[in-house]
Amino acid sequence: MTTRPLSYARQSEPIQPPTERQCPFDPPSEFHELRDNRPLSKFRFPDGHVGWMVTSNELARAVLGNPRFSVNPSGSPDLHPDRQAAVLFDAIKHDTDFPGAIRALVERYDREGRLADAFRDPEVVRTLHESSLHKLSFVNTDPPVHTRLRRILTGHFTVRRVGELRPRIEQIVTDRLDVMEKLGPPVDLVETFTQKLPSLLTCALFGVPEDEAGTFERLSEVRFNSDATVDDVLEANEEFRAFARELFERKRAQPTDDLLSELGRTGEMSEEQMVSTAVVLVRAAHATTALSLAFGVVTLLQDRERWDTLRNESVPIGQIVEELLRYTSIVQTAGIRTALEDVEIGGTVIKAFEQVAVYVSAVNRDPLVFAEPDRVDLTRQSATKHLAFGYGVHQCLGQQLARAELQIALTGLARRFPTLDLAVPMDELTWHRSDRPFYGPERVPVTW
Amino acid sequence: MRIEVDEDKCVGGGQCVMAAPEVFDQREEDGVVVLLDKEPHAELHNATREAAILCPAAAIRIIE
Numbered sequence: 001m002t003t004r005p006l007s008y009a010r011q012s013e014p015i016q017p018p019t020e021r022q023c024p025f026d027p028p029s030e031f032h033e034l035r036d037n038r039p040l041s042k043f044r045f046p047d048g049h050v051g052w053m054v055t056s057n058e059l060a061r062a063v064l065g066n067p068r069f070s071v072n073p074s075g076s077p078d079l080h081p082d083r084q085a086a087v088l089f090d091a092i093k094h095d096t097d098f099p100g101a102i103r104a105l106v107e108r109y110d111r112e113g114r115l116a117d118a119f120r121d122p123e124v125v126r127t128l129h130e131s132s133l134h135k136l137s138f139v140n141t142d143p144p145v146h147t148r149l150r151r152i153l154t155g156h157f158t159v160r161r162v163g164e165l166r167p168r169i170e171q172i173v174t175d176r177l178d179v180m181e182k183l184g185p186p187v188d189l190v191e192t193f194t195q196k197l198p199s200l201l202t203c204a205l206f207g208v209p210e211d212e213a214g215t216f217e218r219l220s221e222v223r224f225n226s227d228a229t230v231d232d233v234l235e236a237n238e239e240f241r242a243f244a245r246e247l248f249e250r251k252r253a254q255p256t257d258d259l260l261s262e263l264g265r266t267g268e269m270s271e272e273q274m275v276s277t278a279v280v281l282v283r284a285a286h287a288t289t290a291l292s293l294a295f296g297v298v299t300l301l302q303d304r305e306r307w308d309t310l311r312n313e314s315v316p317i318g319q320i321v322e323e324l325l326r327y328t329s330i331v332q333t334a335g336i337r338t339a340l341e342d343v344e345i346g347g348t349v350i351k352a353f354e355q356v357a358v359y360v361s362a363v364n365r366d367p368l369v370f371a372e373p374d375r376v377d378l379t380r381q382s383a384t385k386h387l388a389f390g391y392g393v394h395q396c397l398g399q400q401l402a403r404a405e406l407q408i409a410l411t412g413l414a415r416r417f418p419t420l421d422l423a424v425p426m427d428e429l430t431w432h433r434s435d436r437p438f439y440g441p442e443r444v445p446v447t448w
Numbered sequence: 449m450r451i452e453v454d455e456d457k458c459v460g461g462g463q464c465v466m467a468a469p470e471v472f473d474q475r476e477e478d479g480v481v482v483l484l485d486k487e488p489h490a491e492l493h494n495a496t497r498e499a500a501i502l503c504p505a506a507a508i509r510i511i512e
Contacts, residue, residue, distance in 0.1 A: 065506060147459075154460030154479035318466075384467070384502060393459050395504035400462050 010348060014042040014050045017357075019434035024441075025299065026374055027332070028434075031055055031362035040346055043357060046435075047081045047116050051336075051355035054345075055362040057369045057387065060334075062345050063356050064392035069337035070142050071394060072128040073119040081116040086230045087237065088128075089115060091136060094272075102127045122353050125338055137276035139284075139335075143393060152268055153277070153397060156205075156259055162400040165204075169404055172200045173412040181416070185447035186423035190294050193413075194444070197405060198289040202282055207258030208247060215243060220286035237279075244278040245271075281398075288331060289402050291432075291440035292388075293409055295328040296321075298429065298441050299376060300410075301422050309378050311414045317407045320378045324406070326386035327376050329361040330440045334390050361439070363387050423447040449493050450511040453481045457507035467502055468495035481507065 018030035034041055039056030054060050063069055073088050092098050092106060102124055109118035118124050129142055138149035155161065176193050183192065199213035199220075222228050222236035248264055248271075255261040259281075263274050300306045309315055337356045342349050350356065364386045365373040371382070389396035396402065413420065422429070423445040430442045451471070460479030464472035470492055473482040488496055500508040 065504070147456075150459060151478045151480075155475070155477045157462075158460065158474040158476075158479040159462040159465045160474065160476075384463075384498070391504050393505055395459065395461050397460075400466075 010042070012038070012042050014044040015053070016044055017046075017053065017359075021431075021434065024429070024431045025302070025327075027329070027359075027361040027365060031359065031365070035362055035366060040348055045081060045355070045357070049081075049117070049120065049355075051357065052350055054356060054358045055366075057363050057366040057385070059346050060358045060360070060363040060387055061391050063337055063358055064334060064387075064390060064394075066343060066345075066392075067143065068340050068343045069356065070125065070129050070340050071146075071335055071337060072125070072136075072140050072142060073336070073338065081119075083230050083233055085116040085119055086234060088119060088140075090234060090237070095131075098131060099127055120338070120353055120355065125340070125353055129340060137273060137280045138397075139280050139394070146393060149269065149273065149277070150393075150397065152263070152266055153281075156262075157397055157400055159400050162404050165401070166404055166408065168204050169201060169408045170412070172197060172204070173409050176200075177412055177416045186445050189297060189444040189446045190290070190442070193409075194290045194294040194297075197293065197409060198286045201401075201405065202285055205258060205281075206247065206260045206278075207251070207256045208260075216282050216286060219243065220283045240279050240282075241275050244275045247278065248274060284396070285398055285401075287438050289405055291330045291438050292325065292328060292402070293406055294444050295330055295440040296324040296406065296410065297413065297420075297446075298422070298426075298444055299324060299328060301420070301446075302426060303376070306376060306378060307414070307420070310410060311418050313411075315378050317411050318403070319380075319383065321403060321406045321410065322383040322386065323376065323378050323380050325388040326364045326370065326380075326383050328440065329364040329386070329388050330438050331388065331390075332359065332361040332437070332439050334358040334360055334387075335394070360387050360390070417446075417448040420446055420448045449496065450487055451483060451485075451496065452509040452511070453483050454505075454507045454509070455480050457505040459505045461504050463502040463504065464499040464508060467499035468492060471496050472499060 018028035020028055022029050035055040039054060039059050041053045043051050043053035045051055054063055073084060089106060089110060092103055105121065106118045106124060109115055109121070138146050138153070141149060176196055180187050180192050195217060196213070199216040200210055202216050203210050203213050219236055219240040222232055247260055251261040251264050255265070260278065263269065263277065269277065300310055310320060337358070339350050339352055339354050339356070341352045367373050369382060369385050370380070389399040429444070432439050432442060458481045460474060462474055462479065464481060465474055471485050471488050473484055474480065475482055497510060500510050
């Protein structure tokens with residue numbers, strides 16, 4: 001139900017991404033006008049190349065659900081494409097099956113100092129789409145390779161399987177609440193609670209001792225740190241991969257009942273694919289869940305009525321969490337999509353090999369789907385239609401686990417510390433820079 | 449109302465189970481959708497429609 005045809009979109013001037021937030025709780029206000037008038041806009045990526053930006057719920061589903069868009073190469077539009085290109089180039093260099101002629105083509109771009117352009121070259125994109133680059137995981141592949149790789153994992157993340165993990169999650173939450181209580185107020189909720197949960201849970205899932213949690217946290221952070229150089233990222237990648245390889249070695253020697261041991265047993269993935277998968281699983285789980293929880297708590301504490309609603313347990317926690325996921329929308333943009341052929345979206349033709357950035361944070365405030373979208377309504381029935389977990393075949397694999405973590409963590413926090421509040425004025429909170437792929441509060445000092 | 453599911457399209461997201469657990473389940477080994485009730489009762493129709501809308505892979509087809 002778009003308000004006007006979008007055929008004019010090709011003729012317009014490319015816009016820069018709106019990045020500055022006027023209010024920390026709301027995406028940049030420029031998105032309102034864009035979404036109302038030009039939900040598909042010509043867009044200038046950080047490295048200067050021109051593509052498209054999508055800001056409405058309807059068009060987001062149209063793009064993310066369309067098999068003619070590839071995630072290869074993917075990456076967040078907030079991160080400079082040079083960095084994503086470097087990682088992809090690294091993968092190609094190590095893949096003995098990658099067609100030599102295309103590798104030579106990428107190398108030529110690199111020599112000319114235009115590596116990022118290589119990954120918009122039709123020949124390279126087509127080759128990537130068809131290859132099952134052994135170093136890549138399901139995140140950077142398209143169907144049918146993606147389908148096969150993802151299916152190896154989905155059984156571990158079903159509603160039922162996650163339900164079986166709930167007691168473990170509850171235990172981890174209780175332990176962290178104990179730590180907070182022992183430290184006494186004030187504490188930084190991020191350092192003592194929100195950042196610890198996902199890495200401790202990963203330890204549980206992977207069957208590794210909890211003292212490895214710090215390694216997972218450290219290696220996950222580098223990838224998303226805008227101050228890190230390309231070399232920092234590649235180095236962290238290598239260290240992470242070496243660590244994952246070592247974990248798989250341990251599991252081969254002494255298999256236990258955990259995700260890594262099972263991955264090793266299936267024999268359906270190459271060694272390098274397993275390593276990539278393990279790294280992706282840790283990275284995807286870490287910063288996202290931690291931030292979602294932190295931003296969720298701050299949102300609830302911003303208005304005492306909201307906190308009381310959580311405390312009273314008068315609204316199902318599942319519903320509260322869906323609205324918080326929609327409102328906080330910590331993943332601001334979905335991974336970049338590259339058109340494999342000319343595709344018509346809402347009356348405009350996106351040409352083959354042009355790239356599209358879907359601004360999820362804007363999409364989750366679409367007034368055509370969410371009445372008064374900038375208002376937090378913990379009883380909102382339409383909240384389930386958010387795209388905080390994305391859409392299409394790449395929709396977050398761990399979404400049920402994420403939901404369980406958020407539900408259990410928030411419930412536990414409210415029960416243990418019913419008088420929880422910020423220990424500093426709201427306007428003293430600091431928030432992530434707009435050029436980071438995930439957005440949320442940096443520290444959350446709390447008291448009770 | 450009659451329902452059809454496309455197992456090949458399913459990515460195991462579980463949104464259908466969340467929306468209508470009486471109608472949908474997931475396979476143990478790979479999370480692919482299992483249709484529990486091809487022709488659900490009237491009181492389950494809204495939940496079923498919600499499940500179809502939420503499915504990220506558009507794998508649920510409703511024939512009204």
